[in-house]
Amino acid sequence: MAFPRLEHVGIVVGDLAAAKAFFAELGLEVEGEMTIEGPAVDRITGVAGGRSEVAMLRTPDGHGALELIRYLAPAGPDGDPGAPANTPGIRHILFEVQDIEDVLHRLRPHGAELVGELVQYEDSFRLCYVRGPEGIIVELAERVG
Structure with missing residues (x-):
């Protein structure tokens, strides 16, 4: 299947x-x-x-x-827009991007804030989590090498 x-x-x-x-x-x-x-x-x-x-x-x-x-x-219950990345439930979505620093720069006026740091992960990606609207965590990944 x-x-x-x-x-x-x-x-x-x-x-x-x-x-x-x-x-x-x-x-x-x-x-x-x-x-x-x-x-x-x-x-x-x-x-x-x-x-x-x-x-x-x-x-x-x-x-x-x-x-x-x-x-x-109807009105729904409030969520926790500051929930940490290890809270149960759908916690983040990932987008592969080119020029991650430019993307971060363009997202900041829309309220995006780094959750942690922008990090080079091994020889494969530069990665970071940003918290966007409604507390949604978006992982950005820029392929390297």
Whole structure:
């Protein structure tokens, strides 16, 4: 059996515009935006009376996407935007980039902050974690050698 393709990862955010701007700066392209609600959506998500704004952003190579979701109703519980990298749950997503220092420079005006340090890992990558909008941890990887 072939492994199914990973289509997208959904991330719930409070500020959809800020999250879109952050990921657009990384090079993702807005593929579409919509408002989603209705009985079928309620049954799928298990959120009664759910109404959300959704933006789908696709990677430039077309192989993956992020679904950014802002719930308009009902209000959900607050998360911990400062949760450390070892907290259970989906904790980070990785993007391979070119010129990691330039990417860091461009992300800082969008609220990105280094979680640790930019480090050369063996002879393969320069790596770092940055915390972006809503506390999302994004790992940046620049291939070396």
